[in-house]
Amino acid sequence: MIEQFNSEQTLIASGKVNGDLSVRQAIDGIILWHTRAHPGEILSLDWSPDGKRLASGGQDGIVRIWDARTGTLLASRIVSTPVHQLCWSPDGHLLALVGENSPIYLWHVHMLASTSSS
Secondary structure (H helix, E strand, O other): OEEEEOOOOOEEEEEOOOOEEEEEEOOOOOEEEEEEOOOOOEEEEEEOOOOOEEEEEEOOOEEEEEEOOOOOEEEEEEOOOOEEEEEEOOOOOEEEEEEOOOOEEEEEHHHOEEOOOO
């Protein structure tokens, strides 16, 4: 299991071996949302600098971006390699990731595949 606090230390994101992702309040442990984020193990998590989004990377080679308050899937991208590390730029416009035996990828977040329908 991987866990990470948001920058205010008020929320904790948890990613599990079975692909479950949840966000809970740090003070009392109340779960705000829970979802099956990936079909396999979640290897990396990172909160956006403003705390509004949460990125998850999995053994499945997919990066997903979630609304941190509601758990709504905002965007996803297949990278075809397990995602071992994620990191937002300070302005929240770029997302860097490191895969297994792969180069460092850097994306403009608005260029990731949106999951919303037009």
